[in-house]
Amino acid sequence: MTDTVKFHFDGEELSLPAGLSLAAALTTAGIRGFREGPNGATRGMFCGMGVCQECLVEVDGNPNQRACMTKVASGLSVRTQSARPALVASPQISSNPLVEKPDILVVGGGAGGLSAAAEAARHGAQVLLLDERATSGGQFYKQPAAGFALLDKQQSDGAALLDDALQSGARLLDETEIWGAFAGPEIHATRRGQAVIVRPRVLIVATGAYEQPRLVPGWELPGVMTTGAAQTLWRSYRTLPGGRVAVFGNGPLNLQVADELRSGGAEVLLVAEAAPAPWTRPGAAVAMSAASPGLARDGLSTLMRLRRGGVPVHFKTVLSRVETADGGLRATTDGAGGEVVVDAVCMNYGFQPQNEILRLLGADFIYEERRGQLICQRSDECETTVGGVFAVGDCCGMGGAPAARVEGQIAGCAAAAKVLGQQAMYNRGANLRLRQHRAFQSALWRVFEADSQDYADIAQETLVCRCESVTKGDIDGPSQEPGVEIGGVKRATRVGMGRCQGRYCSHVLAKHMALAQGRSVDERAYFAPRVPIKPVPIASVLAAQEALEADDA
Amino acid sequence: MPDERVDIAVVGGGITGLAAALHLTEAHARIAVFDAGLNAGSNANAGSLHVQLQSRFLRLYPDEAPNVEASLPLYLAATRTWIELDRWLGGVELAQKGGLMLAESDAQMAFLEKKAERESRKGLDVDILNRAELEEIAPWLGDHVVGAELCRDEGKLNPLLANEAARKLLKSSGVAIVPSQVHALEPVPDGIRVSTDAGDCIAEHAILATSWGTRALAAGLGVRIPVSWEPLHMNITEPGDYIMEHLVQHAEQPITLKQFQSGQIVIGGGWAAKFDPAVGTPEVLKASLLGNVALAAHLAPGIAHLRLMRTWAGLNTTADGKSIIGPLPGTPRVIAAVPGDAGYTLGPIVGQAAANLALGNEQQFDLMPYTPARFS
Numbered sequence: 001m002t003d004t005v006k007f008h009f010d011g012e013e014l015s016l017p018a019g020l021s022l023a024a025a026l027t028t029a030g031i032r033g034f035r036e037g038p039n040g041a042t043r044g045m046f047c048g049m050g051v052c053q054e055c056l057v058e059v060d061g062n063p064n065q066r067a068c069m070t071k072v073a074s075g076l077s078v079r080t081q082s083a084r085p086a087l088v089a090s091p092q093i094s095s096n097p098l099v100e101k102p103d104i105l106v107v108g109g110g111a112g113g114l115s116a117a118a119e120a121a122r123h124g125a126q127v128l129l130l131d132e133r134a135t136s137g138g139q140f141y142k143q144p145a146a147g148f149a150l151l152d153k154q155q156s157d158g159a160a161l162l163d164d165a166l167q168s169g170a171r172l173l174d175e176t177e178i179w180g181a182f183a184g185p186e187i188h189a190t191r192r193g194q195a196v197i198v199r200p201r202v203l204i205v206a207t208g209a210y211e212q213p214r215l216v217p218g219w220e221l222p223g224v225m226t227t228g229a230a231q232t233l234w235r236s237y238r239t240l241p242g243g244r245v246a247v248f249g250n251g252p253l254n255l256q257v258a259d260e261l262r263s264g265g266a267e268v269l270l271v272a273e274a275a276p277a278p279w280t281r282p283g284a285a286v287a288m289s290a291a292s293p294g295l296a297r298d299g300l301s302t303l304m305r306l307r308r309g310g311v312p313v314h315f316k317t318v319l320s321r322v323e324t325a326d327g328g329l330r331a332t333t334d335g336a337g338g339e340v341v342v343d344a345v346c347m348n349y350g351f352q353p354q355n356e357i358l359r360l361l362g363a364d365f366i367y368e369e370r371r372g373q374l375i376c377q378r379s380d381e382c383e384t385t386v387g388g389v390f391a392v393g394d395c396c397g398m399g400g401a402p403a404a405r406v407e408g409q410i411a412g413c414a415a416a417a418k419v420l421g422q423q424a425m426y427n428r429g430a431n432l433r434l435r436q437h438r439a440f441q442s443a444l445w446r447v448f449e450a451d452s453q454d455y456a457d458i459a460q461e462t463l464v465c466r467c468e469s470v471t472k473g474d475i476d477g478p479s480q481e482p483g484v485e486i487g488g489v490k491r492a493t494r495v496g497m498g499r500c501q502g503r504y505c506s507h508v509l510a511k512h513m514a515l516a517q518g519r520s521v522d523e524r525a526y527f528a529p530r531v532p533i534k535p536v537p538i539a540s541v542l543a544a545q546e547a548l549e550a551d552d553a
Numbered sequence: 554m555p556d557e558r559v560d561i562a563v564v565g566g567g568i569t570g571l572a573a574a575l576h577l578t579e580a581h582a583r584i585a586v587f588d589a590g591l592n593a594g595s596n597a598n599a600g601s602l603h604v605q606l607q608s609r610f611l612r613l614y615p616d617e618a619p620n621v622e623a624s625l626p627l628y629l630a631a632t633r634t635w636i637e638l639d640r641w642l643g644g645v646e647l648a649q650k651g652g653l654m655l656a657e658s659d660a661q662m663a664f665l666e667k668k669a670e671r672e673s674r675k676g677l678d679v680d681i682l683n684r685a686e687l688e689e690i691a692p693w694l695g696d697h698v699v700g701a702e703l704c705r706d707e708g709k710l711n712p713l714l715a716n717e718a719a720r721k722l723l724k725s726s727g728v729a730i731v732p733s734q735v736h737a738l739e740p741v742p743d744g745i746r747v748s749t750d751a752g753d754c755i756a757e758h759a760i761l762a763t764s765w766g767t768r769a770l771a772a773g774l775g776v777r778i779p780v781s782w783e784p785l786h787m788n789i790t791e792p793g794d795y796i797m798e799h800l801v802q803h804a805e806q807p808i809t810l811k812q813f814q815s816g817q818i819v820i821g822g823g824w825a826a827k828f829d830p831a832v833g834t835p836e837v838l839k840a841s842l843l844g845n846v847a848l849a850a851h852l853a854p855g856i857a858h859l860r861l862m863r864t865w866a867g868l869n870t871t872a873d874g875k876s877i878i879g880p881l882p883g884t885p886r887v888i889a890a891v892p893g894d895a896g897y898t899l900g901p902i903v904g905q906a907a908a909n910l911a912l913g914n915e916q917q918f919d920l921m922p923y924t925p926a927r928f929s
């Protein structure tokens with residue numbers, strides 16, 4: 001196995017395997033509260049993928065470091081982040097920024113982005129791919145951290161895809177976080193303290209999705225995390241989110257992760273799925289098997305393994321509340337599941353597309369009621385309504401990894417043709433496969449169809465905005481003032497003003513306000529898109545400013 | 554729907570309209586307040602209570618400098634009005650610790666010294682600080698700052714709290730803001746007809762607290778009010794330790810820098826944004842974001858590791874450097890209430906003055922210099 005590293009957390013020495021993220025390391029050490037939140041509350045890892053901003057810690061005197069995105073290293077001094085960190089440390093920002101002008105820039109190294117990059121590079125375009133993680137692969141093909149072996153076929157398929165992209169001649173830049181997208185397009189990012197500015201001729205956005213929680217009292221407690229966060233702990237870092245686990249949600253990911261955690265040695269005390277059991281929807285189940293017999297079979301055997309392993313799986317059951325209990329968290333359901341006391345509560349109630357770059361660049365969207373998502377409008381070649389900007393995969397609306405891969409091929413090919421001044425070739429095989437994957441996805445979601453959580457279903461004391469501690473009770477009045485828009489509710493209550501930038505409240509609020517005012521939901525029902533896409537260190541902005549001054553001069 | 558007949562119609566629900574409405578309600582006038590919800594400056598502003606001459610105006614609009622300078626006593630009075638309003642609203646994080654205008658060279662110091670003299674003559678409480686004196690009150694400033702002008706009359710407040718508290722107070726007095734656009738005002742025998750999306754009402758008086766929107770409404774009455782919108786950029790960081798008590802500006806560069814009680818640092822100061830009326834919402838410009846934030850980091854290096862969390866753009870309203878307060882020539886039942894530059898600072902006093910005019914009350918200051926008739 002891997003080496004160990006020694007570092008300090010709040011002065012106490014910890015000795016843990018190398019290669020872990022700080023979040024995984026602290027979880028292994030049984031530490032769940034990472035930062036001081038609003039009103040003296042403690043907060044910890046929630047999304048595990050860099051969007052919720054709840055896992056902030058102070059590292060070597062630098063506050064606001066996300067534990068889920070930061071690797072452990074020997075000798076680090078890590079501290080609980082205070083609510084208002086001191087304004088003293090001087091950050092190490094290189095004064096030597098990277099300015100790149102590739103033919104094609106791919107943002108996001110998941111299934112869609114990797115295949116787009118590989119395809120475009122194979123066609124002869126000069127391709128750069130940026131990903132914020134240390135290792136590309138994205139959510140589905142999540143790769144093990146350095147030093148850990150591949151776990152299963154899903155990971156080895158991902159490794160092969162990653163390898164394929166590397167072999168294709170595309171350049172991959174890891175740990176590069178995009179914070180700005182401007183007309184041009186011009187993309188701004190930061191990478192290990194260096195400003196990165198990219199001015200591509202064509203942009204392919206492949207930023208994926210993030211997970212949607214159910215807003216219940218206590219969802220902000222340390223130890224409550226998304227199912228994907230728990231999966232990352234396990235698949236990338238061989239870390240269990242806790243000894244005793246309960247998994248709640250809607251959709252196949254929850255069953256899969258419950259099973260992975262169980263096989264990894266966790267005691268899975270409860271799995272609660274919002275949808276009715278698949279066998280109560282034989283029509284949809286048959287359609288799903290027809291579209292992809294293999295995947296449907298995998299799903300069924302996951303369920304059987306859970307059952308055989310003695311894990312209670314309840315259908316038509318949702319999480320209704322989480323509280324701290326003696327030695328853990330008490331999770332209560334509103335269905336047959338009753339309540340359980342566990343160390344980690346995992347939940348995934350669907351996904352929301354990470355479409356910030358696309359919205360900033362002015363792409364058109366329509367709202368799809370069934371998925372409860374903004375869907376990016378694209379041509380058959382996956383080009384958005386903004387010329388030269390393509391989009392593939394879940395950032396356009398949840399479609400699954402196999403579809404994202406094929407979309408990546410189609411967009412990669414079309415983008416390459418565009419920059420090379422060639423006629424794009426219609427890829428019959430790819431289009432056929434895409435149709436199949438989409439048929440599977442749609443059958444899958446018919447199998448798992450369940451009522452989504454509406455604003456009216458949320459309990460009054462629930463934090464709708466966990467960043468700013470705004471409850472449903474706080475929002476009720478202001479959101480029903482005559483003529484008020486979502487921005488007005490934001491200003492009146494601070495809902496959506498925190499570090500996550502409204503990622504966990506906007507879809508609920510947009511729908512609620514449209515309903516209350518008898519409008520239909522559209523892109524303008526959401527918070528206005530603004531840079532930065534994610535909080536960006538001021539020092540990076542400073543470096544970008546200096547770089548552009550030099551480059552434009 | 555508003556009453557068919559009211560004493561006073563207030564058009565515009567920004568800080569000026571809100572302040573006017575609060576004073577009118579307190580005087581038991583029957584009022585209707587209309588607001589189109591269109592890019593109110595009050596919803597986007599930074600909450601700086603400005604008093605000293607802003608170097609930005611002196612540089613950008615040198616012709617207006619005399620007007621701004623003549624208005625200095627109004628700014629002083631405006632901060633006193635804000636202190637009363639803060640109390641009335643139950644506290645909106647108002648702090649009057651003074652404003653610093655920084656210099657990075659001897660030439661800039663010389664400029665500030667001259668400016669301070671002029672301001673002192675107008676009754677402002679100003680002082681010139683050298684580096685050592687500055688160090689004592691703002692140790693977080695960058696080394697290259699050589700000195701500053703301190704204006705003790707300046708301060709800051711949280712505009713989001715203030716707007717919300719004012720709306721709540723109004724609501725609790727039974728006044729609901731009607732979310733409608735006013736299309737036209739028209740004199741009728743015994744009043745003013747106010748035509749809105751939600752129907753018409755007749756008012757004895759109408760107050761136009763409509764910032765840049767005043768131009769169109771006044772034009773409908775044949776009166777020229779040359780106000781225009783100016784799209785401006787803002788930035789805010791995540792919270793840090795509360796160490797910046799002052800409002801900070803620069804002798805030559807456009808910037809306002811301050812810290813809210815939340816610990817968040819708000820960076821603005823007149824950097825441009827983009828506004829296309831066809832799009833309807835002002836948009837952020839890259840150059841402004843980079844330039845404005847970089848300048849802030851240059852002046853206060855300690856903020857460099859904080860992360861920028863959000864930017865936005867809003868519409869400011871500029872005129873000729875002076876507020877526009879008073880009856881419209883030819884239609885005296887319609888009263889203009891446009892605060893103009895640093896309009897959030899001036900909004901409450903301008904709204905109060907307009908309310909007094911409508912009520913026929915005595916004024917606290919001479920309104921002549923601010924008359925809308927000056928443009929005719």
Ligand SMILES: Cc1cc2nc3c(=O)[nH]c(=O)nc-3n(C[C@H](O)[C@H](O)[C@H](O)COP(=O)(O)OP(=O)(O)OC[C@H]3O[C@@H](n4cnc5c(N)ncnc54)[C@H](O)[C@@H]3O)c2cc1C
Nearest residue numbers: 487490497523524527528529596597598789834863865866
């Ligand atoms: C003092 C102060 C402090 C603030 N602090 C914070 C803070 O800490 N955190 C924070 O996040 N914000 C903060 N804000 C910003 C605030 O919430 C608003 O963002 C700001 O008032 C300006 O609004 P906006 O233009 O960003 O968006 P909004 O006020 O929401 O208005 C934008 C309009 O754009 C529309 N729109 C939606 N999508 C699009 C699109 N694609 N293209 C064009 N238009 C679209 C919306 O329908 C809406 O009408 C603060 C504001 C102030 C005044």
Ligand SMILES: Cc1cc2nc3c(=O)[nH]c(=O)nc-3n(C[C@H](O)[C@H](O)[C@H](O)COP(=O)(O)OP(=O)(O)OC[C@H]3O[C@@H](n4cnc5c(N)ncnc54)[C@H](O)[C@@H]3O)c2cc1C
Nearest residue numbers: 565567568569589591594595598601735766895896897898
């Ligand atoms: C980014 C930014 C930062 C600023 N920072 C500061 C600062 O720090 N300190 C300071 O003192 N000032 C600041 N200002 C200026 C200040 O915000 C404005 O001058 C001030 O808020 C104006 O207030 P108001 O009530 O007069 O107008 P607004 O707040 O603009 O409100 C006018 C209202 O009238 C409504 N309206 C217009 N026409 C019609 C119509 N026909 N029918 C119905 N309704 C209508 C609009 O919808 C709007 O709601 C800033 C401005 C901006 C844009």
Ligand code: FES
Nearest residue numbers: 048050052053068
């Ligand atoms: S857990 Fe790290 S950002 Fe969400």
